[in-house]
Amino acid sequence: MPSSSLSTQPRAKPPAESEKITINLGYIDLGQVDLLVAEGFYSNRTDFIRTAIRNQLTTHGDAVKQVVARKTLVLGLQSFGVAELEAARSAGQMLDIRVLGLASIASDVSVELALATIQSITVLGALQASAAVKAALASRIH
Template identity: 80%
Template sequence: MTQSSAAAGSIAKAKPADSEKITINMGYVDLGQIDLLVAEGFYSNRTDFIRTAIRNHLATHGDALKQVVARKMLVLGLQHFSAGELEALRAAGQRLQIRVLGLASIDPDVTPELAAATIETITVLGALHASAAVKAALAGRIR
C-alpha cells in the first residue's frame, strides 16, 4: 500500500508499522562499548547492535517461549480485525477472546460500540493498534 503525496491532496490509509519504537536508558560505559563495536564495523549502528542482541537473547529462550505461546493459546505475529469481520460476529451472536503475541490491530472504522459488543477480552503482548475511542471502550477488558 502506498501513501499519497501531500501535494496530491488525498490521504491514503496508513500502513501499520512493522515495528514499535521503544526507549531505553543505558550506562555510559555500555553505550561507549556499543559505539566502539559500531566504529570497528561489527554493526552498522547502535540500533543494529541492540536488535541483534535482543534477537540473540530471545533465541536462547526459544523453547520456553514456544511452550508458553502454546499453553496460553496466543496467536503469534499479526492479528487484524476489520469492521466487517466484527459485524459478522455480532450478527452471529459471537464474541472474541483475543490473545496475541505481536501486533493486534483494529481498523479505524470500527466503532467503540461494535468493539464492545464483539470483543470479550483482549490480551496483547506486544502492541495494540486501535483508535483511542476503541481502546477506551475496551479498557476494562484489556489484560
C-alpha cells in the same frame, strides 16, 4: 487535456512495520556498544540492539513456543475489521483476543461494535486501534 479528480477522503495509514521503544543504558554499557560500532562490528547502535534482542529470542525460543502454546496466543499479526466483528456479533460471540505480535482493529470499527464483540484483549507486542476504540476497551485490555 483530461481532468483528474482528487479524493478528499483521508487515506488509511498502513500498519507500522515496527514499534519504537526507548531504553536506558549505563555509561559503560553504552560506551562498549559505541566501541563495537566504531570498530565496524555493527553499523549503528540500533543494529547492535536488534541483534542482541534477536539473539536472546533465539536463545529462549523454546520457552516462547511453550508459553504461546500454553496461553493459546496467536503468533504474528491478527487483524479485526468490521466484517469479522459483525460476523461475531451475528453469531452472538464475544472475542477474547490473545496475540503475541501485533493486534490490529481497523480504523472503521465503531466503538459500539468493538464493545459488543470484544470481551478481552491480551497483546504481548502492540495494539493498533483508533484512540476512541482503545479508550472504550481500556478496562478489557490486559
